[in-house]
Amino acid sequence: MKSPEPAKLHGYGVLWDTGAQCYRVRNEMTREWLRTAATGELAAFSSFDAAWGAWKVFEVHKRPGEQ
Incomplete structure (x- = not known):
């Protein structure tokens, strides 16, 4: 059985999953991964x-410069 979290991800919020060759999205405040409904x-x-757009909706806190 595969681990529920991808290994070897790089970045903040929008992360590249080298094993699956795709981007993943993570809420850095809660450490929760975005999942399909x-x-x-x-x-x-x-x-x-596409991942960045999803992250902007998924991440709940304001980023620097936002009002």
């Missing part, structure tokens, strides 16, 4: 822009 599996994004 239908299956509960880790959400996977093929482009950084």
Whole structure:
């Protein structure tokens, strides 16, 4: 059985999963991984822009410069 968290991820919030060759999204405040609603599996994004857009909605705290 695979681990519920991907190994060897790099970055902050939007992370590259080298094993799965996709981007993952993590809420850095709660350390919770974004999952698909239908299956509960880790959400996977093929482009950084798509992952960044999902992270901006998923991450609940304001980032520097936001009002």
